[in-house]
Amino acid sequence: MRQAGRYLPEYREVRGQGDILDTCRHPDLVTEITLQPLRRMAVDVAILFSDIMVPLAAVGVPVRIEPGVGPVVDEPIRTAADVATLRPLEPDADVPHVLEAIRQLRKELDVPLLGFAGAPFTLASYLVEGSPSRTHERTKGLMLGEPRVWDALMDALVAIVLPHLRAQVEAGAQALQVFDSWVGALAPDVYERSVFPYMRRLFDGLGDVGVPTIHFGVGTGELLAPMRRAGGDVIGVDWRTPLDAAWDRVGSDTAVQGNLDPAVLSAPWDVVRAETDRVLARAASRDGHIFNLGHGVPPGTDPETLSRLVDLVHERTERREAPR
Amino acid sequence: MRQAGRYLPEYREVRGQGDILDTCRHPDLVTEITLQPLRRMAVDVAILFSDIMVPLAAVGVPVRIEPGVGPVVDEPIRTAADVATLRPLEPDADVPHVLEAIRQLRKELDVPLLGFAGAPFTLASYLVEGSPSRTHERTKGLMLGEPRVWDALMDALVAIVLPHLRAQVEAGAQALQVFDSWVGALAPDVYERSVFPYMRRLFDGLGDVGVPTIHFGVGTGELLAPMRRAGGDVIGVDWRTPLDAAWDRVGSDTAVQGNLDPAVLSAPWDVVRAETDRVLARAASRDGHIFNLGHGVPPGTDPETLSRLVDLVHERTERREAPR
Numbered sequence: 001m002r003q004a005g006r007y008l009p010e011y012r013e014v015r016g017q018g019d020i021l022d023t024c025r026h027p028d029l030v031t032e033i034t035l036q037p038l039r040r041m042a043v044d045v046a047i048l049f050s051d052i053m054v055p056l057a058a059v060g061v062p063v064r065i066e067p068g069v070g071p072v073v074d075e076p077i078r079t080a081a082d083v084a085t086l087r088p089l090e091p092d093a094d095v096p097h098v099l100e101a102i103r104q105l106r107k108e109l110d111v112p113l114l115g116f117a118g119a120p121f122t123l124a125s126y127l128v129e130g131s132p133s134r135t136h137e138r139t140k141g142l143m144l145g146e147p148r149v150w151d152a153l154m155d156a157l158v159a160i161v162l163p164h165l166r167a168q169v170e171a172g173a174q175a176l177q178v179f180d181s182w183v184g185a186l187a188p189d190v191y192e193r194s195v196f197p198y199m200r201r202l203f204d205g206l207g208d209v210g211v212p213t214i215h216f217g218v219g220t221g222e223l224l225a226p227m228r229r230a231g232g233d234v235i236g237v238d239w240r241t242p243l244d245a246a247w248d249r250v251g252s253d254t255a256v257q258g259n260l261d262p263a264v265l266s267a268p269w270d271v272v273r274a275e276t277d278r279v280l281a282r283a284a285s286r287d288g289h290i291f292n293l294g295h296g297v298p299p300g301t302d303p304e305t306l307s308r309l310v311d312l313v314h315e316r317t318e319r320r321e322a323p324r
Numbered sequence: 325m326r327q328a329g330r331y332l333p334e335y336r337e338v339r340g341q342g343d344i345l346d347t348c349r350h351p352d353l354v355t356e357i358t359l360q361p362l363r364r365m366a367v368d369v370a371i372l373f374s375d376i377m378v379p380l381a382a383v384g385v386p387v388r389i390e391p392g393v394g395p396v397v398d399e400p401i402r403t404a405a406d407v408a409t410l411r412p413l414e415p416d417a418d419v420p421h422v423l424e425a426i427r428q429l430r431k432e433l434d435v436p437l438l439g440f441a442g443a444p445f446t447l448a449s450y451l452v453e454g455s456p457s458r459t460h461e462r463t464k465g466l467m468l469g470e471p472r473v474w475d476a477l478m479d480a481l482v483a484i485v486l487p488h489l490r491a492q493v494e495a496g497a498q499a500l501q502v503f504d505s506w507v508g509a510l511a512p513d514v515y516e517r518s519v520f521p522y523m524r525r526l527f528d529g530l531g532d533v534g535v536p537t538i539h540f541g542v543g544t545g546e547l548l549a550p551m552r553r554a555g556g557d558v559i560g561v562d563w564r565t566p567l568d569a570a571w572d573r574v575g576s577d578t579a580v581q582g583n584l585d586p587a588v589l590s591a592p593w594d595v596v597r598a599e600t601d602r603v604l605a606r607a608a609s610r611d612g613h614i615f616n617l618g619h620g621v622p623p624g625t626d627p628e629t630l631s632r633l634v635d636l637v638h639e640r641t642e643r644r645e646a647p648r
Contacts, residue, residue, distance in 0.1 A: 134458070137622055140587035144595045184543075187563040187585055189602060219508075221545045222564050239511040240546050261511055263464035271468045278513060298461055 003037040003047045006299040007306075010036050020065045021057050024050050030101035035108060040303055041310045045114050045175065046105065048168070050098060052118030052179055053126065055164040058094040059087050061127070069131065076130035078142060083152045088159035091167030098164075102171040114214075115173030117165050119180035120157035120202070121195045127153070136185045143194045154198040162205045169209045176206065177214040178232065181295075184219030191223050196230050203231020214257055218295050224249040238294035243282040255288035262293045265301045265309075272305060273312060280316050291317070327361040327371045330623040331630075334360050344389045345381050348374050354425035359432060364627055365634045369438050369499065370429065372492070374422060376442030376503055377450065379488040382418040383411050385451070393455065400454035402466060407476045412483035415491030422488075426495040438538075439497030441489050443504035444481035444526070445519045451477070460509045467518045478522040486529045493533045500530065501538040502556065505619075508543030515547050520554050527555020538581055542619050548573040562618035567606040579612035586617045589625045589633075596629060597636060604640050615641070 004011050014033055015023055023029050033049040053063050053071045063073050077083060091099060105113050121139075126132070128139040143150045165176050183195060199215075206213055215232025217223065221241040228235050228250040235254055237246040239261035246256050264275045276291075283289035291313045297306065328335050338357055339347055347353050357373040377387050377395045387397045401407060415423060429437050445463075450456070452463040467474045489500050507519060523539075530537055539556025541547065545565040552559050552574040559578055561570040563585035570580050588599045600615075607613035615637045621630065 135587060135622065137587045137590060137624075140585065141590040144588060144599070145591035184564065188566060190585075219543055219564070222566070222569065240508065240543070242512055242546070245546065261464065261514075263459060263461045264468060266461060266465040267469035275468070298459065300461075 002049070002296055003041075003043065004033045004049050005297055007297050007301040008036055008040075008303055017067070020051050021053060021063070024054050025097045027097050027101040027104055030097070031104045031108065034101070034105055034113075037306075038109075038111070041307045042314065043111070043310055045112050046109050047114045047177075048098075048102060048105070048116065048173065050116065052116075052123065052181075054098065055089050055095060055117065055160050056123060056127070059089055059160055061086070063126070071126045072131045073127055074130070076138075077124075077127040077153065078138070078149075080149050080152060083149060083156055086153075086156040086160070088156075089161075089163045091163050095164065095167070099167055099171040102168060102173055106172040112174035113172060114175045114177055115165065115168030116177040116179060117161045117168075119178050119183065119217075120154045120161060120198050121183045121186075122179060122181045123157050123161070124150075124153055125182050136182060140186070140190075143190070147194070150194060154195075158198050158202055158205075162202055165202075165206060166209060169211050173211065175212045175214065176209070177216055177236075178202065180215070180217045180220075180227075183217045183227075184221075184223060184238075186223070188222050188226065191226055196226055199227070199230035206231070214290075216257070221245075221249075228254055234288075234290060236292075240294075243279065243289065244285060247286060252286050253288075255290065256283075257290040257292050259294045260292070260309075262295050262298050262301075265293075265298060265305050269305065269308065272309060276309060276312055277316070280313070326373070326620055327367065328357045328373050329621055331621050331625040332360055332364075332627055341391070344375050345377060345387070348378050349421045351421050351425040351428055354421070355428045355432065358425070358429055358437075361630075362433075362435070365631045366638065367435070367634055369436050370433050371438045371501075372422075372426060372429070372440065372497065374440065376440075376447065376505075378422065379413050379419060379441065379484050380447060380451070383413055383484060385410070387450070395450045396455050397451055398454070400462075401448075401451040401477065402462070402473075404473050404476060407473060407480055410477075410480040410484070412480075413485075413487045415487050419488065419491070423491055423495040426492060426497055430496040436498035437496060438499045438501055439489065439492030440501040440503060441485045441492075443502050443507065444478045444485060444522050445507045445510075446503060446505045447481050447485070448474075448477055449506050460506060464510070464514075467514070471518070474518060478519075482522050482526055482529075486526055489526075489530060490533060493535050497535065499536045499538065500533070501540055501560075502526065504539070504541045504544075504551075507541045507551075508545075508547060508562075510547070512546050512550065515550055520550055523551070523554035530555070538614075540581070545569075545573075552578055558612075558614060560616075564618075567603065567613065568609060571610060576610050577612075579614065580607075581614040581616050583618045584616070584633075586619050586622050586625075589617075589622060589629050593629065593632065596633060600633060600636055601640070604637070 030049050057063050066072050125136050125139045212233045214234040216236030218238045234257050235250050237256050237258040239259050260279050354373050381387050390396050449460050449463045536557045538558040539551050540560030542562045558581050559574050561580050561582035563583050584603050
């Protein structure tokens with residue numbers, strides 16, 4: 001998940017009150033914020049500081065990130081004419097600041113750098129609803145009621161997301177995560193028809209980039225098998241699905257990432273340790289588990305808890321670790 | 325799900341702008357609102373108009389339902405001292421208006437009347453958070469970090485919910501639904517430890533009421549088996565889990581209820597019909613399916629669509645129907 005964030009006082013100081021999308025346009029700020037959690041925690045990977053709406057803003061979508069709300073699009077995309085306003089991303093011209101930040105970071109880092117992007121469905125949800133939605137009702141309405149408009153929207157989004165991901169690797173990203181955060185709102189049949197083909201095309205388009213890819217969602221217990229078929233070397237699993245059940249669905253030769261409930265982080269340390277051990281115990285049965293939270297760090301989290309958590313996971317897994 | 329609601333113009337007229345909890349204190353209004361959807365739709369069951377917060381308000385919890393927000397508790401329950409303020413429900417003294425409405429309705433109705441209550445976890449979430457929450461972070465924090473306070477809270481809630489459900493049956497309710505709407509936010513291990521024992525006690529306490537019970541939640545794919553073990557003659561299944569997969573988890577001798585995605589209702593009629601047929605096709609493999617939405621009716625729904633949906637389901641299932 002995003003490593004840096006409001007739980008870090010030094011993040012709040014650098015970020016101030018402005019729109020996160022403005023911060024993302026300054027490579028020096030992006031580099032500094034990306035490095036902040038690494039000064040506190042012995043994490044194995046650095047996660048590029050960015051936002052899934054960055055490439056949409058870069059092709060001219062009038063989006064802003066409202067504090068405490070999330071992405072707001074004042075003129076939502078709901079018709080074929082709206083979709084026609086979306087153009088493909090040209091990374092060197094549209095997101096040079098992202099690529100520059102990646103190049104800067106590679107000079108500073110001694111752990112791998114992870115780039116990322118939002119998946120077409122999750123981006124479409126923000127574009128169609130106009131703001132974060134619990135039910136994604138308008139998005140589903142468009143998808144089911146106007147499949148041709150939906151298909152055009154997903155086409156347009158693949159033409160934004162895929163170049164964005166490829167360019168991050170070219171600039172130096174050593175792994176990629178694709179966030180289909182809200183796709184768990186869909187019935188499996190609907191996923192197969194309206195989302196799977198685009199995720200397949202996206203991961204096929206990443207086939208030659210030469211870095212590992214992670215395919216992530218929340219509440220995706222029933223979608224793990226089709227998500228695996230769509231692509232990704234690693235499948236994200238939130239805390240709702242135990243890792244052994246997840247492996248039964250994605251196949252035991254597939255790596256999985258997760259799956260500590262972030263809400264656990266506000267409990268006393270002995271509870272955090274016990275819940276972490278519970279995740280690791282289920283993971284121990286097979287190879288190929290990346291320990292992670294099942295979703296983002298809650299803003300009220302004590303940074304010290306996260307730091308202890310990273311050390312705990314290293315301590316517990318050292319004996320199973322492959323030689324570097 | 326709740327049958328009457330903001331999608332009905334006649335509901336909006338009767339309800340006005342006041343707090344729903346006030347409306348629930350007037351048996352004549354409850355009777356009228358409960359009957360409204362039955363005048364439009366040939367549904368097989370009437371659902372008592374009420375709210376899951378009614379019994380909590382009745383024992384003195386300072387809760388109000390804010391339009392567009394949901395239940396708000398200005399002094400959330402987070403300590404042992406807070407929990408000690410909750411007393412058991414005495415239905416005849418505390419919710420006489422609910423029981424009177426049920427008696428009135430039984431005189432009017434020629435279909436069975438369904439009573440309901442919120443489950444302890446879902447009620448606890450509102451009490452602990454103080455308002456609706458996406459992450460239920462404080463609730464999980466209390467559950468994991470202060471298990472003794474949590475257990476006392478769940479004990480107190482069972483002592484409110486169980487008498488409320490039993491009294492509804494004594495007054496004339498012919499079936500009961502228990503709404504553990506948000507329990508799908510929990511990891512299965514956590515459910516087993518912190519929720520299952522109380523749901524088991526609740527359903528055990530309904531063992532002799534002589535009416536069918538429905539055990540409902542949203543996003544509960546991984547919890548269907550323990551929910552079934554906890555109790556309920558019928559297990560609710562939202563649209564995320566196909567009915568055949570649900571039956572694999574709860575056992576094919578268990579009845580299931582669901583599972584059309586309510587978001588489908590805003591699509592054109594041919595889409596509603598196709599998605600309904602998809603649900604019915606999966607249901608056809610076994611006996612014991614109650615067709616329903618996977619969650620509540622969206623406020624923007626055209627009542628005519630729901631009416632056609634009810635007729636469609638009757639038409640499609642007539643040949644499979646048992647003699648009355």
